Every structure is written in C-alpha cells, then in structure tokens.
Amino acid sequence: MPGILMRRLGSVALTLFIASLVVFATMDLLPGNAAAILLGTAARPDTIAALEQQLGLDQPAYIRYFTWILGAFTGDLGQSASYGVSVGGLIAERLVVTLPLAALALIIAVGIGVPMGVAAAARWRQTPDRVASGFAQVGIAIPDFWFGLLLILIFSTSLQWFSAGGFPGWATPLDAIKALLLPAFALALPQAAILTRVTRSAVLDVLGDDFIRTAQAKGLSETRILWRHAVRNALVPIVTIIGLQFSFLIAGAVLVENVFNLPGIGRLAYQALSQRDLVVIRSVAMFFAGLVILVNFLVDLSYLWLDPRLRARR
Amino acid sequence: MSNMRTGLRGAVAALAILSSVAYASAKDTLTLGLPIEPTGLDPTISAPVAIREVTWGNIYEGLVTLDKDGQIKPLLATEWTVSDDGLTYTFKLRPDVKFHNGTAFDSSIVKFSLDRARADDSTNAQKQFFEPIESIETPDPLTAVIKLKAPTGLFVYHLAWGDAVMVDPKTVETNKTDPVGTGPFKFKSWQRGDRVEVVRNDDYWESGVPKLSSVTFRFIGDAPAQAAALRAGDVDAFPNFTAPELYGEFESDDRFNVVPGKTPRKLVAALNNSKAPFDNVKVRQAMMSAIDRQTVIEGAYSGYGIAIGSHYAPTDPGYLDLTGVLPYDPQKAKDLLTEAGYPDGFTVSMKCPQMTYTTRACEVMQAMLSEIGVTMNIEASEFPAKWIDEVFIKHDYEMSIIDHAEPMDIDIYSRPTYYFLYKNPAFNELIEKAAVNSEEAERSKLYGEAQKILANDVPALYLFDLPRLNIWSKKLEGLWENEPISQVYVRDAYWAE
Numbered sequence: 001m002p003g004i005l006m007r008r009l010g011s012v013a014l015t016l017f018i019a020s021l022v023v024f025a026t027m028d029l030l031p032g033n034a035a036a037i038l039l040g041t042a043a044r045p046d047t048i049a050a051l052e053q054q055l056g057l058d059q060p061a062y063i064r065y066f067t068w069i070l071g072a073f074t075g076d077l078g079q080s081a082s083y084g085v086s087v088g089g090l091i092a093e094r095l096v097v098t099l100p101l102a103a104l105a106l107i108i109a110v111g112i113g114v115p116m117g118v119a120a121a122a123r124w125r126q127t128p129d130r131v132a133s134g135f136a137q138v139g140i141a142i143p144d145f146w147f148g149l150l151l152i153l154i155f156s157t158s159l160q161w162f163s164a165g166g167f168p169g170w171a172t173p174l175d176a177i178k179a180l181l182l183p184a185f186a187l188a189l190p191q192a193a194i195l196t197r198v199t200r201s202a203v204l205d206v207l208g209d210d211f212i213r214t215a216q217a218k219g220l221s222e223t224r225i226l227w228r229h230a231v232r233n234a235l236v237p238i239v240t241i242i243g244l245q246f247s248f249l250i251a252g253a254v255l256v257e258n259v260f261n262l263p264g265i266g267r268l269a270y271q272a273l274s275q276r277d278l279v280v281i282r283s284v285a286m287f288f289a290g291l292v293i294l295v296n297f298l299v300d301l302s303y304l305w306l307d308p309r310l311r312a313r314r
Numbered sequence: 315m316s317n318m319r320t321g322l323r324g325a326v327a328a329l330a331i332l333s334s335v336a337y338a339s340a341k342d343t344l345t346l347g348l349p350i351e352p353t354g355l356d357p358t359i360s361a362p363v364a365i366r367e368v369t370w371g372n373i374y375e376g377l378v379t380l381d382k383d384g385q386i387k388p389l390l391a392t393e394w395t396v397s398d399d400g401l402t403y404t405f406k407l408r409p410d411v412k413f414h415n416g417t418a419f420d421s422s423i424v425k426f427s428l429d430r431a432r433a434d435d436s437t438n439a440q441k442q443f444f445e446p447i448e449s450i451e452t453p454d455p456l457t458a459v460i461k462l463k464a465p466t467g468l469f470v471y472h473l474a475w476g477d478a479v480m481v482d483p484k485t486v487e488t489n490k491t492d493p494v495g496t497g498p499f500k501f502k503s504w505q506r507g508d509r510v511e512v513v514r515n516d517d518y519w520e521s522g523v524p525k526l527s528s529v530t531f532r533f534i535g536d537a538p539a540q541a542a543a544l545r546a547g548d549v550d551a552f553p554n555f556t557a558p559e560l561y562g563e564f565e566s567d568d569r570f571n572v573v574p575g576k577t578p579r580k581l582v583a584a585l586n587n588s589k590a591p592f593d594n595v596k597v598r599q600a601m602m603s604a605i606d607r608q609t610v611i612e613g614a615y616s617g618y619g620i621a622i623g624s625h626y627a628p629t630d631p632g633y634l635d636l637t638g639v640l641p642y643d644p645q646k647a648k649d650l651l652t653e654a655g656y657p658d659g660f661t662v663s664m665k666c667p668q669m670t671y672t673t674r675a676c677e678v679m680q681a682m683l684s685e686i687g688v689t690m691n692i693e694a695s696e697f698p699a700k701w702i703d704e705v706f707i708k709h710d711y712e713m714s715i716i717d718h719a720e721p722m723d724i725d726i727y728s729r730p731t732y733y734f735l736y737k738n739p740a741f742n743e744l745i746e747k748a749a750v751n752s753e754e755a756e757r758s759k760l761y762g763e764a765q766k767i768l769a770n771d772v773p774a775l776y777l778f779d780l781p782r783l784n785i786w787s788k789k790l791e792g793l794w795e796n797e798p799i800s801q802v803y804v805r806d807a808y809w810a811e
Contacts, residue, residue, distance in 0.1 A: 030699065030700075031699065031700045031703040031704060032696075032698070032699030032700050032701075032702055032703040033699075033703070036702050036703065036706075036707060037698045037699055037702055038353060038359075038360040038361065038362070038439075039360060039361050039437065039439045040360075040361025040362065040439050040698075041361075041702070041706060041716075041718065041720075042361065042439055042440055042442075042720055042723070042726075043361065043439050043440075043441075044441065044442065046441075047436065047437060047438065047439070047441050050434075050435050050436065050437050051359075051437040053435075054435075054437060082353035082354065083353060083354060083491070083506060084354045084490035084491050085491055085506075090506065093505075093506055093507070094507065097507075149538055152538075152539075152542045152546075153542075156542055156545075156546040157542055157545045157546055160546060160547070162546075163543075163546055163548045164539065164542035164543045164545070164546035164548050165534065165539050165542065165543060165548070166508055166509070166532060166534075166543070166548060167505075167507075167508055169505060258535065258536045258539070259536055259538070259539055260539070261508070261532075261533075261534045261535070261536065261539045261543070262507075262508075263505065263506060263507025263508045264507075267507060268507065271351075271507075274696070274698070274699060275353060275698075275699070276699045
C-alpha cells in the first residue's frame with residue numbers, strides 16, 4: 001500500500017510540474033503585457049518600460065518561472081499586476097463564492113439527476129422513462145447561461161424575489177445563499193440532464209445482469225432490488241461523472257458567473273487573461289490543474305469503497 | 315406562548331413600518347452600476363477609465379477640475395495667475411483642506427504630487443503633461459509657483475485630468491488598494507469582482523457636500539445583466555450602459571431617466587499611413603467618402619451617437635462639425651480610387667477588436683467598402699492585450715478601429731511614432747503653435763485649423779462620437795448627462811423628495 005501511494009504521489013508531482021511548465025510557457029507566449037495595458041493608449045515607451053521594471057516583467061523567463069515556483073512553496077504566489085494585492089488572497093476571495101456555488105449546483109444536479117435516472121431505468125420505456133429522457137434531451141440542449149438569463153427574467157425582473165446578480169458576501173449568510181441559488185440552478189440543469197442519462201444507462205446495464213434475476217427469483221422486493229443491488233452496482237460510472245462535473249463546475253462556470261455577475265474564480269481567470277495579469281492567471285490555471293488531479297484521486301479512492309473487489313485486488 | 319408570539323409579531327410589524335417610513339423620507343445612499351471594474355484605485359499610476367470613474371472627483375481631487383460643459387473650474391486651487399511670458403503659474407491653494415487620513419493639504423503636497431508624476435521612474439500614464447514643468451516652488455503653505463520650460467497652452471487643462479490629482483506622500487504606496495484623497499467621499503471597502511463602497515467625508519472642505527451618505531459602485535460587465543440589475547432595482551443608476559440595442563426599452567419605462575449624453579470617446583478607424591495604399595491621400599479620401607457615418611451609427615450603436623468629421627469630440631472646446639468635408643458619396647469614392655491608380659479596388663485587412671460596437675462597425679464598413687471594390691477582411695484582434703501589442707506598439711496592421719477616450723487629444727497625429735504613422739509638417743506646426751498659446755480663443759482657432767487638415771487628409775476614418783447611455787432613477791438628481799472627460803461624478807448627486 002505505501003508503495004502504491006508513493007508511486008501515486010510521484011506521478012501527481014510530475015503531472016503538476018509538467019503542467020506548471022506548460023502553463024508558464026503558453027502564458028508567456030501570449031501577445032501583450034500588463035504594463036502596456038495598464039498605461040493605455042497615451043503612454044510613451046519610456047513610461048511603459050518603467051512600469052515593466054516595477055512589475056518585474058523585464059526579467060528573463062527562467063528567473064520569473066523559478067520565482068513563481070519557489071514562491072508557491074512558501075505560500076507566496078506574488079502580487080497581481082492589476083489589482084495590486086496578493087494572488088493567494090485574490091484566489092481565496094473568489095473560492096468562497098465558487099466552492100459553495102459548485103457544491104450547491106452539484107447537490108441540485110445529483111438530487112434531480114440520480115432519482116430521475118433510476119426511475120427511468122426502473123420503468124424502462126414507460127412514462128417515467130419518457131419524461132426523464134425528454135428532460136435529459138432538453139437539459140443538455142439548453143446552455144446554462146441561457147437558462148440563467150431565463151431564471152433572472154422570471155424570478156428577478158418579473159417576480160422580484162431574487163436580486164438579478166452580484167454577491168453580498170458571507171457576512172449575511174442567508175443573503176449569500178439566496179444570491180447563489182439561481183446561478184446554482186442554472187449550472188445544475190445541464191449537469192442534472194447528463195446525470196439522468198448516465199444513471200439511466202448504468203442502472204439499465206446492471207438490471208440486465210444475471211444476479212438481478214437471481215434476486216428476483218429469491219423473491220426480494222422490487223425497491224430493494226433496485227436500490228440495494230442495481231443502483232449500488234451502477235455507482236462507479238455515476239461517481240466518475242459526478243467527479244468530472246465538480247471540476248467543471250469550479251473551472252467552467254465563467255459564463256454563468258458573468259450572467260449573474262458573481263465574483264467567482266472563472267471570472268477572475270477571464271479578467272486576468274484579458275489584462276495579461278500573468279501572475280494571477282498562472283496560479284489560477286495551476287489551481288485548476290491541481291483541483292482536477294485531486295478530484296480524480298478522490299474518485300479513485302471512492303471506487304475502493306464502492307467496489308470491494310478492487311480492495312481485495314490490492 | 316401565543317401571547318408572546320403576538321407581541322413579537324406586533325413589534326416586528328412596528329419596526330417594519332418605522333424603517334420603511336425612514337427609508338421613504340430620507341434615502342441618502344446610491345448604488346451605481348459601472349461596466350468595468352477598475353484595476354487598482356490610483357489614477358496616477360495607470361490609465362484605465364474605470365479607475366477614474368470610481369475615484370476621480372469622488373475620492374481624489376486635483377488643483378482644478380472640469381465642469382459639466384468641459385470648462386476649467388477651481389478645486390483645490392482657488393485661483394491662479396499666469397505671467398506674461400506664459401512661463402510662471404502661481405496657484406493660490408484652498409485653506410483648511412485635509413486628506414481622509416488627516417494629513418493637511420498644502421503647497422508641499424502640490425510639489426510632491428507633480429514632481430512624482432514627472433520623475434524618471436514615474437508610471438503616470440500621461441507623464442508628458444508634467445514634462446513642461448521646470449520647477450515647483452512653495453513660498454508659503456498656500457502658494458505654489460510652477461515654472462515651465464516653455465509656454466504650454468493646455469497646462470492648466472491637463473491639471474484637471476485624473477492623472478494630476480493630489481496625493482499624500484505617506485499613502486502613495488497603498489493608494490492602489492486603499493485610496494486616500496481629499497475628496498467628498500472616503501474609501502470604505504472593495505469586494506473585488508463585485509463592488510467598491512465609499513462613504514461621506516464628514517470633514518470635506520465644502521460644507522453641505524456631499525449630500526449622499528454612501529455610494530456603492532457595482533461592476534456589471536454583461537449587458538443583459540446590467541439591464542436586469544436596473545429592472546430588479548439592484549442598482550439606482552447606470553451612467554454608461556453598454557447595450558444600445560436594449561436602451562430603447564428603458565425609454566418607455568417611466569421609472570427611469572433615459573437621456574443619451576456626449577462623451578470625448580471618438581470611434582476612429584485607423585489607417586496605416588506609412589504603407590500603400592494608405593500613404594496616398596486620394597485612397598484615404600476614397601475610403602472616407604465610401605462610408606455613410608449615419609449607417610455606421612445605426613448598425614454599431616442603434617442610432618445613438620454623433621457623426622464626427624475629425625479627431626475632435628463635440629464636448630471639446632473649439633469643436634467644429636466637419637462631417638460635410640468628405641460626406642458619403644460612393645461615386646466620388648470610385649473616381650478617387652481610379653485617380654489613385656486602383657480602378658478595381660484592393661484588398662485590405664482590418665484588425666477589429668472584439669467589442670460588440672467595433673465588430674458591428676467593421677461589418678457595416680465592410681459592406682460599404684465592397685461597393686467601391688475594396689475588399690476588407692476582418693481579423694479579430696483581442697482588446698486590449700493583443701491590440702495594444704500588435705497595432706498600437708508594433709504598428710503591424712493595415713486598418714484597425716478603436717475609440718479614443720481622451721479629450722483634446724488631436725496632438726497624437728503630430729507624434730511621429732503614434733500608430734497612425736501620419737506625417738504632415740504643416741499639421742505639426744499648427745499643433746506646436748497651439749500648444750504654446752495660452753489664449754483660449756486663439757488656441758481654439760489653431761485647433762480648428764488642425765481639425766480641418768485632418769478632415770481633408772483623413773489619416774484615419776472619423777466615424778462617430780460614442781454616446782453616454784445614461785439610465786437612472788427618475789428621483790435621482792445631480793448626475794451629469796455629458797462627460798467632458800471620462801468620469802462619473804457623484805459629489806452633487808441627491809434624491810429628490
């Protein structure tokens with residue numbers, strides 16, 4: 001077991017190292033630099049050079065790379081060129097919006113998608129299946145940001161139950177959750193649709209297996225067969241998808257964040273990229289890479305828990 | 315238990331009534347939406363307009379300011395005199411002015427602020443404004459004497475810009491995140507990505523100002539989100555609404571004041587004057603004559619905006635309407651192209667930034683230019699990063715389009731390395747003469763001549779002056795409709811009863 005773990009950690013470190021090189025190089029190759037952007041269209045070359053020096057942009061690439069990596073180990077990711085505050089603080093500020101939003105969206109997606117998929121499989125080619133398949137079709141077809149606009153139109157502009165966007169901060173927790181509710185639903189709809197499909201086909205697969213017939217022959221109740229035997233055995237693909245969805249909800253929510261004007265990490269990444277605030281975008285990109293690796297790792301671990309056969313093999 | 319509940323309910327109801335009464339009689343807070351979040355809150359170290367919209371005139375103040383008609387008005391200087399040779403400016407300073415942190419404002423602050431802006435390592439985006447300064451003397455705390463190297467006509471005008479605000483030496487390192495000025499509002503908080511809050515400066519030098527107790531600037535980039543925030547009542551005002559196609563819907567909504575204003579933002583299609591075919595004035599004139607400005611305004615900005623014929627905004631002093639010099643005339647355009655040796659037209663690439671209005675303007679121009687045989691290929695150029703690098707700094711372009719936001723910036727055509735790469739000694743001479751002339755009337759005349767040269771020579775295609783699409787609550791008073799310089803001034807805003 002320790003051997004496996006060490007190998008595992010080694011490959012994680014290697015992946016992160018390669019990712020850091022790729023991220024640094026691609027960001028450095030982008031045209032444009034933060035100093036010229038900050039000084040605008042009236043500035044003269046000598047002023048831009050002065051700011052480049054101040055921001056450390058005039059140093060050679062390898063020095064900037066190692067400053068960044070060494071800084072990361074000591075917890076200092078540098079200062080944002082445009083905001084003038086520490087990058088770590090900037091990312092943390094955004095995570096208090098993005099993590100709860102992603103978690104809420106995932107809860108909603110799982111809450112809708114899994115029961116619907118199971119119902120569809122249990123009543124294959126009957127009304128629940130048709131309803132679920134219709135929902136999945138529509139849900140996958142509707143882009144999340146467009147659904148968000150629709151929610152704003154109904155619940156904010158017309159009914160005025162919710163504010164149309166923005167985030168009041170966690171000082172007022174109820175308001176904060178209220179502000180995240182509509183965007184969470186908008187994000188959750190397509191994910192719920194995907195989960196419905198995956199759950200349906202995974203459970204259907206298992207329902208066709210021999211041991212289900214054995215269970216039926218044993219006289220077990222239908223509910224028990226469905227939840228204890230079929231769903232339990234269909235969980236591996238479902239959990240895999242949920243893991244992917246969580247990474248997506250954190251890194252890929254930028255359009256929904258824009259529609260609801262939420263200060264999430266997706267918008268930070270977009271803003272930093274357009275301002276060529278490389279110090280920020282590098283660290284955000286590495287955060288995303290680390291997150292995907294971590295979530296994959298957790299999903300792998302969950303397989304061990306879900307499927308005793310895997311445990312026995314180790 | 316039930317008694318207690320009834321009692322509680324009564325108390326809650328009473329509170330609700332009380333608070334709603336208080337709310338109705340004296341609303342003194344304002345939530346104002348802006349399309350772009352500032353990058354830092356110090357206008358003396360970077361250029362973005364968003365920094366000025368939040369801070370300038372609200373948190374920071376300069377020696378002078380511009381009023382809503384673009385005229386220079388005293389602010390931290392109460393009066394000033396200019397010596398006959400135009401070289402010595404003597405400013406009398408306003409007494410009893412304090413920064414938000416308690417530092418007294420006096421002539422040493424003036425010297426520090428302006429010296430910092432013109433220093434070798436200065437990162438002031440308008441450093442050239444301060445370079446005419448030879449020395450700054452401070453004979454007494456309320457007098458600052460500025461000596462110039464050469465007479466500079468627009469010197470005081472430039473002191474009214476956000477780049478020239480007065481700063482406390484003790485806070486210059488932290489102003490970017492924690493701004494300290496002398497203005498009517500003090501910085502309270504910045505929730506990055508969402509809002510900046512400022513509160514009334516109770517020690518402001520003018521009594522009774524400001525009327526509002528706090529202002530929250532909320533940053534909403536997405537145009538439908540701006541509209542939704544206004545309709546849902548999340549923001550009281552949006553002075554720079556960015557979706558002209560949605561603007562009409564607000565005109566019929568009686569909750570809002572909807573009056574388009576003027577700005578110094580000139581939408582200009584740049585031509586690379588150093589390369590064929592645009593080194594030929596006839597080709598440039600043909601391009602201009604091929605374009606119906608009104609159609610561009612309709613297509614790019616839903617009909618809001620004022621056509622311009624030169625690089626000069628209707629808000630700038632001395633503006634001339636020169637749209638008649640090269641009006642829309644496709645036949646004349648074709649004749650000019652033939653005279654220039656391009657009877658069958660040519661193909662040109664247009665580096666077009668991704669903003670909605672620039673993209674639309676490019677598409678409209680593409681259609682109109684095809685009428686005279688010019689094939690314009692549109693190439694997306696990410697603004698600001700890629701555009702500044704490729705077009706502005708490296709001059710790697712044939713045609714491009716962008717709005718120039720600085721007022722009174724016609725002199726950029728006299729800079730030899732500015733990205734238009736326009737060279738005209740007669741024009742440069744006019745600009746030099748205007749620059750050293752301290753008489754406003756004479757200066758306006760010279761700038762008028764300069765405008766006429768550009769209108770004839772068209773080193774760039776002059777399209778239109780971007781409007782300021784104001785939307786705010788009917789009960790809100792005191793906001794400016796026009797902006798003579800990019801700024802959102804909340805000092806005089808208040809709620810009418």
